[in-house]
Structure formats: structure tokens, C-alpha cells
Amino acid sequence: MAAQTEGSPCWADGTFGDLEGAKRFYGELLGWTFGASMPEYGEYTQAHVDGKAVAALSPPAPGQDAPNAWCLYLASPDAAATAAKIRANGGEVLVEPMQVGDFGTMVLATDPGGTAFGVWQSGSHKGFEAQTVPGAxxxxxxxxxxxxxxxxxxxxxxxYGVKHLDDDAVDFSLYDLGADPVxxxxxxxxxxxxxxxxxxxxxxxxxxxxxxxxxxxxxxxxxxxxxxxxxxxxxxxxxxxxxxxxxxxxxxxxxxxxxxxxxxx
Known part of the structure; x- marks a missing residue:
């Protein structure tokens, strides 16, 4: 699988204080099966649908009081350059570009309104192996x-190109990369x-x-x-x-x- 276009959603993971509880819930709800936890990466555990990686679950890092939440990662060809653009445009970098073995490089950040998201520069881990199918x-x-x-x-x-929905009942925008919204x-x-x-x-x-x-x-x-x-x-x-x-x-x-x-x- 080739690396995804810059700005494309490429991966999602969830941080949960009760990792086994999260595995039971999402496993039963979405039909996920799970690979072996990776102790060298904080018990990070990939979820699969029909053998294809669709997400991951992990506990918070030791000593970290992280909320139970999902994080979406956006693809980048250069995580350090993206981190610089985040700062230059009013965002905050929470985790500086960090190499994750040979899998890739990650950044965690927030936008000016406090929305948390991740950035992923792929190495051997290109991101989602399946999307849009049930469970993915x-x-x-x-x-x-x-x-x-x-x-x-x-x-x-x-x-992104930005388009606004013409609807007085809701303030909603679509972000695209030249074709369909992402x-x-x-x-x-x-x-x-x-x-x-x-x-x-x-x-x-x-x-x-x-x-x-x-x-x-x-x-x-x-x-x-x-x-x-x-x-x-x-x-x-x-x-x-x-x-x-x-x-x-x-x-x-x-x-x-x-x-x-x-x-x-």
C-alpha cells in the first residue's frame, strides 16, 4: 500500500484506561479481532476486519492522565514540516515528531479551538488497510x-479546499483535496x-x-x-x-x- 495523500485521514487509534474493556466493546460491536499487544509500544494493539488493520487501541502512557478518546491521524510526507505549519497557524504541538520504530513518525497536536488530532508520516505502517466496509x-x-x-x-x-453547506440550520464545512471531501x-x-x-x-x-x-x-x-x-x-x-x-x-x-x-x- 502506498503512502496516502497529504491531509488524508490515514489512521485512528483510541486511548482507554481499561484496554481489555475497550477490546470487548469494540470487538463485539464492530466485529474486530485483535493482534498481539506490543509491550515495547505501550501495549499498542491493532484491530482487524477480515484480517485487515482498521484501527488500534492502547492504554495511556505511564503517568499520563489522558482522556478516553479516539484520535484521527492525517497523512504527511514530512511530520516535522507539518508540526512547523501547525505552530505557524495557531495550533499547538503536544507531542513533537517522534519516530515509532520503522513504522513511521507521529505528531500529536490541537487546532486553535482545542481539537486534538494526529499527524502520521508513514514508514512500514501505511495506515488503514480497509475503509468504508462494515467495522472500518x-x-x-x-x-x-x-x-x-x-x-x-x-x-x-x-x-484543503473548504466548502460551506448552504443550510441555515447548521454551520458545517467540507474539506477536500481536489475531489471528494475527506x-x-x-x-x-x-x-x-x-x-x-x-x-x-x-x-x-x-x-x-x-x-x-x-x-x-x-x-x-x-x-x-x-x-x-x-x-x-x-x-x-x-x-x-x-x-x-x-x-x-x-x-x-x-x-x-x-x-x-x-x-x-
């Missing part, structure tokens, strides 16, 4: 209260309690959103929003038993006309 990554959105700052930041750092941006309004931080909302594909939501609830998740059908598919947003936000998405169930978009100036 399919989409992600920046959920932020600083919408204009996010649009400027991600465009400046990763070269990432969304949702402005968090008053409906989001103040204690809900800016975050990257990661979507996993499922064959039946409603059935998957019921299964997630039976496994201890809480439904935050949906299920709802839009022209792109049917989705729902949940909080897993350890407090991590994620979404489920069925692209085969659609409703309504595709929305109009306007190119950002």
Missing part, C-alpha cells in the same frame, strides 16, 4: 466552537453542554445503523444523537462505556437531496 473507518468531523479558526487552520496546514467540520452550538470539549468525531461503518446502535447500548454505550438519515447515509453518535465519543454510519441508507455547497473565499 469511514468518515470524521472536526467538532469545534471555533469554526472559522478551524477552517482557516486546516486549510493552511493541509492544503473531512467535515461541525460548529458546536448551544445544544452542546460546555463540558463537552472540541474533538474529532470518528465514524465507523456498519451494515445497519439502528441494529448497531441497539447493540452498542446493550454493551453499555449511551446514545447522544440519532439515528438520523441524511443524503449521505444513516448515522448516530454515541459515547462508549469509558466516555469516548464515536459515530456509526450506514452509507447504504439515504434520504433527501444532496445539499448545495459554496466555495469558501
Amino acid at each position: 473507518y469511514t468518515w470524521a468531523e472536526v467538532w469545534t466552537r471555533e469554526a472559522e479558526k478551524a477552517d482557516h487552520f486546516f486549510a493552511a496546514v493541509f492544503g 473531512l467535515g467540520r461541525m460548529k458546536m452550538g448551544a445544544e452542546f453542554p460546555p463540558q463537552v470539549p472540541a474533538h474529532m468525531n470518528v465514524y465507523f461503518a456498519v451494515a445497519d445503523c439502528d441494529a448497531a446502535v441497539e447493540k452498542a447500548k446493550s454493551l453499555g454505550a449511551e446514545l447522544s444523537f440519532g439515528p438520523m438519515t441524511i443524503p449521505f447515509g444513516r448515522f448516530a453518535t454515541l459515547t462508549d462505556p469509558q466516555g469516548a465519543v464515536f459515530s456509526l454510519f450506514d452509507p447504504t441508507t439515504t434520504e433527501g437531496e444532496m445539499p448545495k455547497v459554496t466555495q469558501a473565499p
Whole structure:
């Protein structure tokens, strides 16, 4: 597999205080199987669908009080150069470019509104081996209260084109790399309690959103929003038993006309 285009979502991993609990939950919900944990990399554990790597789970680093959360990584040909652009455009680098064996180089950062994300310069680990199939990554959105700052930041750092949804009911942008959108941006309004931080909302594909939501609830998740059908598919947003936000998405169930978009100036 070749390295992905700069700015493309290329990997997702979750940090969980109860690693075995996270493996049980996502394994049962999404049909994941797991490779052997890697003690030399903090028990990092890859998840697979039909033998293909789709995500990873790990506990927080010793002494680190990290929240239980999902992290999306965006591809970069030069992690150090991307870290410099992050700083130059008002973001914060939390973890400086760090070589991870021969797998690649990672950066952890936040945008000016506090949304955490990762950067991945691939070595032997190119990223997702499967996408969009049930159980695999399919989409992600920046959920932020600083919408204009996010649009400027991600465009400046990763070269995205930015298009705004023509919808008075929601402030939503699409980020693209010249063709189809690769990432969304949702402005968090008053409906989001103040204690809900800016975050990257990661979507996993499922064959039946409603059935998957019921299964997630039976496994201890809480439904935050949906299920709802839009022209792109049917989705729902949940909080897993350890407090991590994620979404489920069925692209085969659609409703309504595709929305109009306007190119950002």
C-alpha cells in the first residue's frame, strides 16, 4: 500500500484506561479481532476486519492522565514540516515528531479551538488497510466552537479546499483535496453542554445503523444523537462505556437531496 495523500485521514487509534474493556466493546460491536499487544509500544494493539488493520487501541502512557478518546491521524510526507505549519497557524504541538520504530513518525497536536488530532508520516505502517466496509473507518468531523479558526487552520496546514453547506440550520464545512471531501467540520452550538470539549468525531461503518446502535447500548454505550438519515447515509453518535465519543454510519441508507455547497473565499 502506498503512502496516502497529504491531509488524508490515514489512521485512528483510541486511548482507554481499561484496554481489555475497550477490546470487548469494540470487538463485539464492530466485529474486530485483535493482534498481539506490543509491550515495547505501550501495549499498542491493532484491530482487524477480515484480517485487515482498521484501527488500534492502547492504554495511556505511564503517568499520563489522558482522556478516553479516539484520535484521527492525517497523512504527511514530512511530520516535522507539518508540526512547523501547525505552530505557524495557531495550533499547538503536544507531542513533537517522534519516530515509532520503522513504522513511521507521529505528531500529536490541537487546532486553535482545542481539537486534538494526529499527524502520521508513514514508514512500514501505511495506515488503514480497509475503509468504508462494515467495522472500518469511514468518515470524521472536526467538532469545534471555533469554526472559522478551524477552517482557516486546516486549510493552511493541509492544503484543503473548504466548502460551506448552504443550510441555515447548521454551520458545517467540507474539506477536500481536489475531489471528494475527506473531512467535515461541525460548529458546536448551544445544544452542546460546555463540558463537552472540541474533538474529532470518528465514524465507523456498519451494515445497519439502528441494529448497531441497539447493540452498542446493550454493551453499555449511551446514545447522544440519532439515528438520523441524511443524503449521505444513516448515522448516530454515541459515547462508549469509558466516555469516548464515536459515530456509526450506514452509507447504504439515504434520504433527501444532496445539499448545495459554496466555495469558501
